[in-house]
Amino acid sequence: MPKANAFYAQSGGVTAVINATACGVLETARAHRDRIGKVYAGRNGIIGALTEELIDTSRESRSAIAGLRSTPSGAFGSCRYKLKSFEENEREYRRLIDVFKAHDIRFFFYNGGGDSQDTANKVSQLGDQLGFPLTCIGIPKTVDNDLPLTDTCPGFGSVAKYVAVSTREAALDVASMCETSTKVFVLEVMGRHAGWIAAAGALAQEAPGDAPHIILLPEVPFEKAKFLRKVKDVVTAKGYCVVVVSEGAQYRNGTFVADAGGKDAFGHTQLGGVAPTIAQMIKDRHGYKYHWAVADYLQRAARHIASKTDVDQAYAVGRAAVEFALAGKDKVMPTIVRTSDSPYRWKIGAAKLSRVANVERKMPKSYITKDGFGITAKGKRYLAPLIAGEDYPAFRNGVPQYVRLKNELVKKKLKPFKV
Amino acid sequence: MPKANAFYAQSGGVTAVINATACGVLETARAHRDRIGKVYAGRNGIIGALTEELIDTSRESRSAIAGLRSTPSGAFGSCRYKLKSFEENEREYRRLIDVFKAHDIRFFFYNGGGDSQDTANKVSQLGDQLGFPLTCIGIPKTVDNDLPLTDTCPGFGSVAKYVAVSTREAALDVASMCETSTKVFVLEVMGRHAGWIAAAGALAQEAPGDAPHIILLPEVPFEKAKFLRKVKDVVTAKGYCVVVVSEGAQYRNGTFVADAGGKDAFGHTQLGGVAPTIAQMIKDRHGYKYHWAVADYLQRAARHIASKTDVDQAYAVGRAAVEFALAGKDKVMPTIVRTSDSPYRWKIGAAKLSRVANVERKMPKSYITKDGFGITAKGKRYLAPLIAGEDYPAFRNGVPQYVRLKNELVKKKLKPFKV
Secondary structure: OOOEEEEEEEOOOOOOOHHHHHHHHHHHHHOOOOOEEEEEEEOOOHHHHHOOOEEEHHHOOHHHHHHHHHOOOOOOOOOOOOOOOOOOOHHHHHHHHHHHHHOOEEEEEEEEOHHHHHHHHHHHHHHHHOOOOOEEEEEEOOOOOOOOOOOOOOOHHHHHHHHHHHHHHHHHHHHHHOOOOOOEEEEEEOOOOOOHHHHHHHHHOOOOOOOOOEEEOOOOOOOHHHHHHHHHHHHHHHOOEEEEEEOOOEOOOOOEHHHOOOEEOOOOEOOOOHHHHHHHHHHHHHOOOEEEEEOOHHHHHOHHHOEHHHHHHHHHHHHHHHHHHHOOOOOEEEEEEEEEEOOEEEEEEEEEHHHHOOOOOOOOHHHEOOOOOOEOHHHHHHHHHHHOOEOOOOEEOOEEOOOOOOOOEOOOOOOOOOO | OOOEEEEEEEOOOOOOOHHHHHHHHHHHHHOOOOOEEEEEEEOOOHHHHHOOOEEEHHHOOHHHHHHHHHOOOOOOOOOOOOOOOOOOOHHHHHHHHHHHHHOOEEEEEEEEOHHHHHHHHHHHHHHHHOOOOOEEEEEEOOOOOOOOOOOOOOOHHHHHHHHHHHHHHHHHHHHHHOOOOOOEEEEEEOOOOOOHHHHHHHHHOOOOOOOOOEEEOOOOOOOHHHHHHHHHHHHHHHOOEEEEEEOOOEOOOOOEHHHOOOEEOOOOEOOOOHHHHHHHHHHHHHOOOEEEEEOOHHHHHOHHHOEHHHHHHHHHHHHHHHHHHHOOOOOEEEEEEEEEEOOEEEEEEEEEHHHHOOOOOOOOHHHEOOOOOOEOHHHHHHHHHHHOOEOOOOEEOOEEOOOOOOOOEOOOOOOOOOO
16 A cells, blocks of 8 residues: 555534643654654544645644643534435545545544444445545544443543542532532433433442432433432432433433423523422422532533543544554444453553444443442443543643644645535 | 530541541640640531530550541531631630630640631630630631632642643543544533642643643633634643633632523523533533533542642641640741742641731732633642642552541530530
8 A cells, every 4th residue: 555644523512631632643643654644533423524725744744743642622622513415415425435545545544433333334335436545443432431342432531530539529528518508409411312421420439338329311311200209318318319310311201401491481491400400309309408519511522631541532533543544443432441440450452443433332230230320330330430630731820731723724725615 | 725625527528638647636745745735626616616526536545546637528427517706606605715615625726727717716815805714726727728828728729630630630531532432521620719739630731732731610600702713722732621610610700600501491590500510511602522520529529539648738737736726825826837849848838817817818910820720830839739740549459448447436525515
């Protein structure tokens, strides 16, 4: 295979460690200049490929690239842009091939969730059909931890650690004040479809009965009366109650608990998320003073408290992607394979993109306690190693030093394309 | 002065470093066993003194006491319980003296905000009147940073660091996605009466124009139209806008922005805080996709990202309190005195309790930019050293190891007292 350029894009919601993956891709590619020419990154993800806005990563210094390992968010920009099916929008897929041809791009690295793996697979197939063979490697990334065939998804371990740490800290706060102040604290975390992130709250527990006392998962239909009874039982026994709730918590009929509050007096949809909604339920029934927090982007951007395991794995899948490509692999995604729980050991594996695409991995029932409000020992055994280790960024003046890239664009060669 | 016991209590909202102060008090007292017998801590603060629920800290190991330095929240319990004026409730003040007499307590260390300093002062005066002289030392603590006569208040630096770090991280997230997703991010932070905490968001800025682009302070009346224009200007220029808003943001007439939304369709007070309220305003006017976060207790409990300066100062005021008492000082509070901005230098000073009590320190006008949406260079010069340095707790299994005390109570000697 002659030397050619590569294209790398970040896709979907960013994480604390997706740039660590970029770092793995770029450092490994630079170590193989005989085979890979320049690595172009899509400005704002795949949109950059469609609009021919290609960032020339060769203009970035070695230290800037190294700094990506400890910089959260997407350094080249990311996007929520799903290519339609090939039949519906062949034009976009053909455009990608045109851009790749124009810039002598023969390697395509797509760093994202399930949709992105699907796109990478289709682009690869089209390249084959059009006689422009591309090496297409998907690279896993999602805080949602819902990709199949990999033990975990880079990005998840760090948000899980953030939730475990924050829950432990806030619970101590509530415990020390509950005699005369707040009795119920509710922390809302991400996870619209699966409860992996909320489940990680259970790692805050050290001894039986520790906070969080209740975890509300999308996998377990929300039953208001049962929940309110449980809150009362906990407050009666402990003096306070800490709840971690997934934004995706829902009633049996599929209505999100967050959406069930209706409109306010001005006809606006209620502003709050699920945390204020259930906090108010508790207040209305039991009268307990409450506080609630919504972590939102803070949780997935919190590189300052990233999991070392997660950072290492994020870097490793980036490096493996390039190594796979150089070894002639195609239409695959590097995966994390767990070889031992304790001590935790893992290695890199590979999964076919066709098998990854559009499969959502739910949390196993065996990870959820019988009453639906907690995580079993088995679930914790799975989760615990993923948050292990700290990997602090450098600080200056009290705040983390995150790199900013130059992000210089390559000169366009094609006509404009409307996305 | 013959050897006697001491009483220590934590008061009001807890912080990431109030236990570091406790550590300073206890370690210093233990180093002077010839003068100070046992240190009793109030279970749940001053309430513990009233109810004679005294924790015998001599039962805690040396390593447990040392661990307090890196454990957030109030290890002995705290309370929001303000003693009424002496005239209104002399009974409570006399009870304190009775309990102190019964347990040979001659040193009173009260660790809290302005109200607590006032209480310590009154108790001291009463002791004098009743011929039971007590040495009363107030110890500063408040995330609100609103005590007078001290350069800063232990607890503030760490919450300030949390806000600066979180704002920088979340802003990177928004910046990388704004082309196709969220354009406005709003972070709500504490500070009902003063904007110190929100102001700390400005420390996330590295270069002019960096996030946060807008800071909403209680000190600056909220003008909706002006604010919405500014948001639009920022989004037009930058592609996104990050807002840090104090929970105490208010209209000119004193109505909190958070309360201005009225009731929902069920007659409940609107659930959300100020963040969802202003996010919705922006959506209604400009249609921008938004996200918001409410940090709530996470910010003041976040020992994992505490400011080293703050931890050092929290310990130092605890140590100084005991040293003051042993030196025969009375009715005073150790303060932080800044002797140099750059390099930052500080030392311990002393303020009379009578001058600290019930004085609220507002943010100087000179710290706020002319348009009311930002912090001046002068303000940042004041704030920056307070968040400097990291002081990570020990971790085990991916989560911080915080100590739990035995908190064994001393046998009661008096009749029950109803609080």
